[in-house]
Amino acid sequence: MNKWLVTASIALAVAAGGAQAAGDAAAGQTKSATCAACHGPDGNSLNPQWPKLAGQHAKYIERQIADFKSGARKDPVMTAQAALIQEQDIPNLAAYFSSQKRNAGTAAADKVALGEKIYRAGNAATGVSACMACHGPSGSGNPQANFPSLAGQHAPYVEKALKDFRSGGRTNDTGKMMQGVANRMTDEEIAAVAQYVQGLSR
Structure with missing residues (x-):
């Protein structure tokens, strides 16, 4: 996991406090x-x-x-x-x-292995950080740091969001954290992670 990501996550969590x-x-x-x-x-x-x-x-x-x-x-x-x-x-x-309950989704079976690998461990060779470092092992996110819940989210939406961060079409991430991660991800990795989180349940 990248040191800057850990530092930024802690700083955001502390700064945000117990936001309710x-x-x-x-x-x-x-x-x-x-x-x-x-x-x-x-x-x-x-x-x-x-x-x-x-x-x-x-x-x-x-x-x-x-x-x-x-x-x-x-x-x-x-x-x-x-x-x-x-x-x-x-x-x-x-x-x-x-306050509403999110409906569960199902991941495409052929993308789960790669999606889980990237989500849980990242890709050390290319500097992709593990998604769960900010979004949690179950995809529940981190409300104190304002990191969103991803579990059960539509894969096409997640895939578009990641590609928008990568292209610079979306830039409202704190400290350019998501832009930094997405810039290092391939289309295959993005599609796999999107499918994987769609199948997660909190």
Whole structure:
């Protein structure tokens, strides 16, 4: 595991402290109809290109909405949608989707071996860090450091996210950590890791 990644992870965890969701889930549910059109009424999207929000850490959801609103993260659909979300509704929406149960997924059998290897051990030869260093052995993430839960997430969405980090199309990662990891990953490794996390359950 890269020393810089360990150091950054510890620093972020300490700085973030014990961040707790401050939103009102019931209030969030009343405002969630627009989000549900793509992400599903309970946060389990049917389209694998759109992320499951169910069970995601509330603070992570808040950060992503804020980044779409500010332009720090770009997406034609989400940028437009985020602009319509009132500031006071962000923590409530995050609390609602965070409180929902994420549906489990299934990994493609032919990609599990490589995906597990990269997720758990990385690739020392090319400097790819183990994904579980930040996202946990079971893919549950680290809410204190604002590292998202990956377990059960749609593989196509994860694959696109990694490729966006690699290409520079997405740059809202703290300290360019994900850009640094994805830059060292091959297409085969990205596809395998995406399938592997889709099959994880917390």
